[in-house]
Amino acid sequence: VTSEQAADGFVLDPRLAADTVAVHELPLCSLRLMNDARWPWLILVPRRTGACELVDLDASQQSQLLQEINLCARALQRHCAPHKLNIAALGNVVAQLHIHIIARFRDDPAWPRPVWGHGEVEPYSDAALQARRSMLLVELSDA
């Protein structure tokens, strides 16, 4: 378990830090990739200490979050043309506000059920993780 502290004092939840890898810093959120090769799975974490619910953000932060969700959703669509996107703010296990954006396919291991808690995590190989991350960065920059 590691902790990651940003220049503005925001500390990423240790479990999120352990389960994900950094992709990019957006204006509001840290964009992370879940280290689970079963699904292309992005996580946005608004760098706002103490925020647990969407309604804990003010209107301008919410508007920015919406832009960043759109960016991630479109990047995943270009990256892998999923049958469906799953976008969710749950936080039952990790209270720190974070938004899942997950590419789903009709032949994926959990379809049509949700991915959370399904089976065992399959971490990427180092090479596959870097490849996925690089491809997503290209799609994010094309937005």
Add this chain to the structure above:
Amino acid sequence: VTSEQAADGFVLDPRLAADTVAVHELPLCSLRLMNDARWPWLILVPRRTGACELVDLDASQQSQLLQEINLCARALQRHCAPHKLNIAALGNVVAQLHIHIIARFRDDPAWPRPVWGHGEVEPYSDAALQARRSMLLVELSDA
């Protein structure tokens, strides 16, 4: 299975119509209550024919959706002071765009797992359904 057609020609998905009851018509969305007494569980359905993904809505529709999500989230907080809200657009089973806003408690039947697909639905009694709906309408109008 019933179908519900709005004045603007929008037709609610038959499965959503069967699993939920109408609560209120908001500017963008039909607000429905899931007929499952295990959780206070609202569903917003944007009345936009063909929309399946959040990114199928244009910027002004997305902004309106965000306002309606906030309205529902705050109404649920006042209604039952949940430990956590779960807010999600999944759509793996019903493709028509719809957003779940669910009040979660640390002693609820699925905690901390997601509610979708958990156990058997427990429909409200008629009296309990009307009571829940009426209480939510009060909280929605107080927003």
